[in-house]
Amino acid sequence: MYAHIKAVEALRAVHGQLPVNLKFLLEGEEEVGGESVAEYVAGNQEELRADVALVSDTAMYAEGMPSLCIGLRGLVYMEVEAFGPARDLHSGNYGGAAPNAVYALIELLSKAKNSRGVIQVPGIYDDVEPPAPAEKQSWESLPFDEKEFRKKEVGSKSLTGEPGYSVLERIWARPTFEVHGIAGGFTGAGAKTVIPAKATAKVSIRLVSKQDPDKVIEAFKAFVRKKTPKGVRTEVRVLSAAPAVLVNPDHPAVRTASEAFAAVFGKPTVFIRSGGSIPIVGEFAKHLGIPTVLMGFGLPDDGLHAPNEKFHLEQYYKGIVTVAHFFEQYGQ
């Protein structure tokens, strides 16, 4: 945001006026749902009319490597709750005959993905399209060290995920099913032999290409209904839903941004994707009918949302110049 204002100031100082018309839209709620801005965009289409949106909420692939993000995964986030006996029961008196809500939820969720990481919800891959061969090929030329990724970033003995897909493809262009949290029964210190009456899990499905959030939600709900174990009742609550976003790299605005990046950083711009979601980009496409240029200046080691998060000053200054270049060239 500051970089964009500084770019505007610089352009005004040099040219006395701006090469493009600008509308600033501030979103201060994204990390806690971002519902207000979605509503605002839907309700103020005329006021917000534009040729293109510019969002700086992504990172460059590596330091010194100008990169434009042209794909974001979508996200469907849900809560699954299982109800077994009417109240917690003593497992000595009822174990062997009473349903266990925690175990039922375990059984149910274990069926959502097979041991190789392939999602088992029927129809889930129907609208998944592979990235174009040229895009896939360009990913292969990116400097990606799988061993370093595993050891330094993930910190586990091995990586997981669908066989037959590279790590970048699995993260950027494949849907995933994750359980983000689970709770139920007795979890204090020591031993308590309850058969839990209730259990809850937070789950999400990341979406790619043409997967429709509503269709995916229905498919998951049908899956839960069908796989709910005997004696147990389940409920699914949807907490958020947003489709994947793909930006056409041949769009004039994206081409211009790519050239601005290359000019400032002195290297050809690479097109990358992100496995995360920026829901507002989908809202712009849906309600304003415009593409979004994802021009981000973060670096992979910024430590987003983590202790000691940082933003490199050089990225800030180069960001100002890149944004100014982009406005100037796009105005022509």
Next chain:
Amino acid sequence: MYAHIKAVEALRAVHGQLPVNLKFLLEGEEEVGGESVAEYVAGNQEELRADVALVSDTAMYAEGMPSLCIGLRGLVYMEVEAFGPARDLHSGNYGGAAPNAVYALIELLSKAKNSRGVIQVPGIYDDVEPPAPAEKQSWESLPFDEKEFRKKEVGSKSLTGEPGYSVLERIWARPTFEVHGIAGGFTGAGAKTVIPAKATAKVSIRLVSKQDPDKVIEAFKAFVRKKTPKGVRTEVRVLSAAPAVLVNPDHPAVRTASEAFAAVFGKPTVFIRSGGSIPIVGEFAKHLGIPTVLMGFGLPDDGLHAPNEKFHLEQYYKGIVTVAHFFEQYGQ
């Protein structure tokens, strides 16, 4: 305990002396592990020498139906912990490539039992022996209403458990695997897209007949090692372990107790089991080499450990007389 002291007072008042020698052993720690009393029994075998132990910690099968418990299930209680990435990761950036500790634990535990309730830990049923035909037959004559049990006691749409076994057999004479609690990842209100680094579950296996707790623990640990998903590390911690207990109904003390019950309640005594565990009974057998008479006066609707727990006064008074009868007749 009060009933036993009252019985002693009554016998002293009538006969001037006791018909048997008595040693009282007080255990005030059973609900929180009971480790001290187990140590005490192991270390004071000479002082505790006796022909038989009398424990009143069970219930009658129904009001007005004199019952002696001659079987208790054993219990192995464990904690299973799974470790995935080095820290919680963002599922947008790593989903599709990083192991998820919560999902790994779900996958692992889901394999411990099949959908019909049959435990899948290899060797787990090796030392399980069915109850004698006569005992099984006597269970069938007990007043057991499966529908009422399901609706009033369990409160679920249907019961679960191994096919081919009656409810009483599943609860009294079959091993079970239960997950008592599970926790991991984000479980607060709303949505957070973490790939959890850690997850924990409390699990138990109820033991019957000749199942050896140590052998069962080893079998479960081997199962966990073998089924731990790729990229994840697991640990199993044992919190408690006690074998099942079977009392020979033909032992003179049990026969005498049965006659005392029948005399006071005016009906033949039925032999039942309990699906719960009373670890001290196993310690008596192991360290003192003596059987235990499980002479309990509770009623099924006492609401053990629940709000408004009660103990019926009539059971208390009849209990005093039954204990006195037992001492008197066993002394002869």
